[in-house]
Amino acid sequence: MSQPTATVQHEAQQEAERLLDIAGLSKSFGTVRANRDISLHVRRGEIVALLGENGAGKSTLVKQIFGLVKPDGGTITIKGDASPVKDPRDAIRRGIGMVHQHFQLVPVMTVAENMVLGHETTSRGVLDIEGARKLVRELSAKHGLKVDPDAEVEDLPVGTQQRVEILKALSRRVDLLILDEPTAVLTPQETDELLSVMKELAAGGTSIVFITHKLREVLAAADRVYVLRQGAVVGEVATADTDARGLATMMVGRDVVLRVDKDEATPGDEVLSIKDLVVLDDRNLRAVDGFSLDVRAGEIVGVAGVEGNGQRELVEAIAGMRPPQSGRIDLLGKDITKANPHDTHVAGVGHIPEDRERHGLVASYSLADNLVLNRFSEKPFANGFVRDFDEVRKNAESLFQEFDIRAAGVTAMAGSLSGGNKQKVVVAREMSFGPKLLMAAQPTRGVDVGSIEFIHRRIVAARDEGAAVLLVSAELDEVLSLADRIAVIHGGKVVAEMPGSDADRTEIGRLMAGDH
Amino acid sequence: MEWLKRNQVAAGSIVVLLVAAFIFHAVNENVATSMFKGAWFFAVPLVLGALTGVVGERSGVVNIGIEGQMLVAAFAAFFSAAASGSLVVGILVGMAAGIVMGAFLALTTVKGLMDQIIAGVVINIVATGLTSFFYRPGKVLSSNMPQWDIPLLSQIPLIGDVFFQTGPIALFALLSVPVVHFALFRTRWGLRTRSIGEYPSAADTAGIDVIRMRLVNVTIGGIFAGAAGAFLSMEATAGFERGMTAGRGFLALAILIFGGWRPLRVFAAALFFGFTNALASQLQGVINIPQQFITLLPYLLTLVVLAVAAGRVRAPGAVGQPFVKGEGS
Amino acid sequence: MADPRDEPSGADHGAVTTQPTTEATPPPVVPERGAPPPPTGVLGLLVREQSIIVPLVAVVAALAIGAVLIRAQGVNPTFAYETLFKYSFLTADGLQGTFEKMVPLILCGLAVVIPLRVGLFNIGAQGQLMAGAIAAAATAHAVREAPGVVVAIVAMVAGILAGAMWASIAGALKATRGVHEVISTIMLNSIAAGLIDYLVNGPLKDPSSAYPASFPAPEASRFVPLGVVPIGLPIALVLALAVAWMLRRTTLGFQFETIGRNRHAASYAGIKLSGMIVLAMAIAGGLAGLAGSVEYLGIDPYRYQDGIAGSLGFDGITIALLARSSPLGTIPAALLVGALRAGSSNLMFNTGIQPEIVDMLLAITLLLVSLPIIAKLIFRRHTAKSSALATSWGS
């Protein structure tokens, strides 16, 4: 096959075979229709983006292609074969590879072991680990993605883990590569690198389906884009024929507010002061390594950075969930370095945790109980030892109104709510007691646009009421639109601080990557 | 060589212990040999029971029903051997009984999604009920289990006496340790087994049938507990008695954890436990403290070691959690 | 593992929530997933009460299977069950026997239930009960000159403290060193047995006894049954109610439950995990220890001697599982087990059936109760989630 020029290639694709053809695909979970009547196709050598908000049904769609989820109806035709995809094994056999949003790598195994898992070669019954190492080195060289075959996956930074994940998918004969939110954990520079790898693969004849909610990436890499909303395809367009605003409107169903409305901040007294903080992570490595930052009343300080640069440990240390190794944290002049979560809460820290399912909520508790999760023993919710269920319920009812929580009632289980509503429960709880410091970690992750706007408005409102706000987010756009001051974190320390108003996206991206 | 570099402490302690054992042996051959023999004798069912645990838990299924598995196997082995007049039949039926109990655990937890701890407790209670209800006295084996002297190996001083003048099931236990260790860390089956116990969704997406593999592993893993049962009623003694496992299944569980879910370490842990036990009874009446205190030693030591070594042993990541396809984890 | 960024994949499918173009149409209220609208009428009642129905069905099925075994022994099952029932409930002695057996069963059941709610599996109730009984024996002897009531109260308090202390060791090892409680409690059971064997052979041995046994409880301190009701029964019943109340209504119970349901959220919410784990084990151990002292004060021969603990600690596990880890559920569960145990020797006397039949019946019942699949077969999609019956291995 000769290498056509870009335009010729584009035209050739019109004629190329349809590698994947999906017709009338539907999937419901209980009463929720995650996919409704979806039809789409992917041609050989084509990069197709699936664009949609969190919850639009993109992941469910690709999981069905990969055999992880069984469709309720509709057909998936792969290279003309319409038989159902039984399981991942079947999908792999039929030339589909997938890079999962949540890496599917066994943490305690080496890169080489992960690479061959599921299609190992053996010689006389013995696993050919040397061969696996060689395979890793070859693939790594071929695609220009550097990894050490003998490193244990759990010791690798997320960016590298993703390389492993991609190489793993490519280690088998792959006609169609699915990438589920591949850029969520990457720096802008790493993202660009990934996009160019994708283009090279496509040029070599591999089809690519990639999921994202970032318009920039779609426009930069995809040939064609399907836009999903509420489980259905609401539009299909060639990237050449559209622009960011057009895509955004399709995606959300209305004009998107790209910036949060807020007045100029009027910072007051210093509320939070962090000096030379060192915090170890679960593996006893210095995740936060000499971090210093001040936050004053009435301002939002955004911590921007690639995930895994100590943000989680920083937040947990401030919240009292992870004792710091050294350094000092003061809240309103009081030392809270060694405080436990209860103490910090009493001292006035509201904490919207990064992982609401894990930390923020008890799924099998009622919403009412969740709304007093860290105040269950305070008056009026308890009278000494005995809880006051009346007060708990009243509290929930009033917060339901104030924070527009949509649920069957205050006794509904937290687990039954949508992501946005769950997050509103957490936000309501953490804002309703009048915190002096509001610490919001990834406050809008996995949340629908309506809720995002709502939560953003509430964060600004909290600032305007005089709270100090520490916003930690991996979404650079979120930091840019909310923060009055931005601190870029890399390697566990602040590498730059700048006013939010004149922050430059590219510059921050460079800093986030450790390039300073 | 590489192994030596990575495991300096382990290699060092092995050398030190071996040297100590041989010095002891040189000083008092009879007592040393007998104590190590006693230690291994005590350790055999623990090693086998723990291997069942290794295979199950490495696949992500907790097994606290090893005690019951062993008890049923001891029962089945002895009575089938007595009825058929064949030791081979007895051993095979014992192993089969272990497998059947393993299948029960597998089906209830992997397919039926029953809590794994509870399934284990149920196995123990059912085993006690079954074996005591159907027990009949007065049965005997037609012949004793043979004792083999393995050519050459049994000539090795001390080690030959302890490990290679042996009954068939003890030999099976001895051989099973390196075999399972090798299988777990050097074969395709092992890689896949570790992956489904550590991170089943990764295995699932790599095209491995997690459910099926767990079912098979937990079922087949019962063979070791089955052998342990046969050892108790046919090789260690020559008769089944109600409740004759006497807590060995639970000890096997402790040893499994003690040994960090690795067969070779499990072997070492079981020998250690066996040796403290031998030491305890050897010291009875020799040193002048109540024998109860000496006999507590193994349990106390285990507790202390676990407390000190805590954090250094890590359970397989997904052990105890059911795997449901499409639920992500 | 559920990544919050993850799109719906099981637990989170409600997230179809993009705001539509036209404003203010609220996103759909998402009902609990997978649950069809609850049926009404008789069926509805059955579905709502399935936590009761399932065990009942299990007992009936177990009795049916037991009937086959009894028949196989050449005994008429109806007669056998009649006998069992008669000597468990219909005679004064039988009823008293059933009640007497219920007391430690309820207490040990509670000693397993509470840790289960915190996500711990206490298989050390046996050792905790023994510790309680020996402590009661030691203190009762020490204060034997005091009035009977005082002796009894001192003995009970000592039993509670000793059981609590013994269990706390496992709790503390778990909380500070991460030693799994299943292993530590197994070891502690053996250690308790050894220490106590020394005590009843040595310092605490009654010299007038030909065999190892502690001093007897002073006459005046012994429990006298009120009619057929042993004093321990109201104590156990009140404690079951108290535990239920504690778990449901108090801040302590809330902390226990939160840890059991989501340890991470509990820690986030400022609950002190270590302290609570030790406390939960201590309360459990205290209950088991109380069971030990009540056996010492309430049951002939009123001393600590071999067999006082029987298999009560392990029976506690059976009780807790039958009760599906509900504190009040331990009462009917203990009634069932107690009645079967109480009637078993009369069954043997009258029919020759081995008492082991009772273990068989319990094993089958437990099996049927615990298998979620049974409830699924009966109730299909209406099956309630029995999340309470889960433990926390490997954490």
Added chain:
Amino acid sequence: MRSHVKLSAVVAAGLVAALAGCGGSTGPSTGSGGGGGTNTAASGDCSSAEVFCVGLVTDVGKVDDKGFNQAAWEGVEQVKGELGAQTKFVETTDPKDYAKNIKQFTDAKYDVIVTVGFLMGDATRAAGKQYPNTKFIGFDQFQADPVVPNVTGLIFHEDQAGYAAGYLAGLMTKSNKIGVVLGQEIPPTQAYAAGYENGAKAANPSVTVSKVYHPAGNTAFNDPVWGAGEAKKMLAQGADFIFGAGGNTGNGALQEAAKTAGAGDKIFCIGVDLDQWDTLPAAHPCLITSAEKHEKDGIGELLKQIKSNTIKPGNFFGTAGISAFHDFDSKVPADVKTKVADIVKKLEDGSQATGYKAG
């Protein structure tokens, strides 16, 4: 769906079987009791003076335990025909049921109730006081003053049996090393051990005796594997006589000795409590004799005394010694036989002390 049907079928089958049972007679059917003994269901009315009824309550354990429960029951059965007695046993599963189980027999107006094991001593005396018209035999239960008029304790000197066994071992050992594997450390095992040691040393001053008690716990008398392991160690250390004195735990030791190379020629074992030649065939290759308490004879004798109304309250001392040599008769030298017989006689008449002091 399929499995739903299957389950229903199983449950239905069970119910049908149960109902089939209901269809039959409504009265008691005759069941055979557990294991070794036949437990005859009541056929006559024990309250009538003509019917002589003997009931037996075991200690926790089974009537086929190869130990004292079995010995006691066999003693009852042995004289059953002679006395025209109607007999029945109940197995105790929980020590707290002693009184209750005794009461079943008193309620049914049994004439004699045999209770087995020292743990039942208190319960037996209490029942004796409560039912003065019923006779009680307390097996292994020493009756301290004041005695209860209708309770007789059947007592054996375990130390005498142990002494005789040790004497034999001391005379015959070639290695001058002998061992004893015991259950829990309680007076009877202590007596056996002391008698054994002293007897052996009396016969052969240069003998060394290793002894080991089972670690504490409720499995002390039911851990044959542990017993086997201990015997293995003793044999490896050169012992050529193994005395197994601890229920199934001791039996494990005997079985181990029986399997050892040289069993019956160089290696011998000694059973305990009753003639284990009859109860433990697996030990035949080495079982030279048993340190026997003549339990069956003791029970039989007391039952006869009750029947003839010559029984006395207090303690009845049964005899203890060693059992027949069975297949080993030819292997025991004649002079050894004579010396042992002599010692047994002296033990019985009290002219030979064992050196064991109770308590």
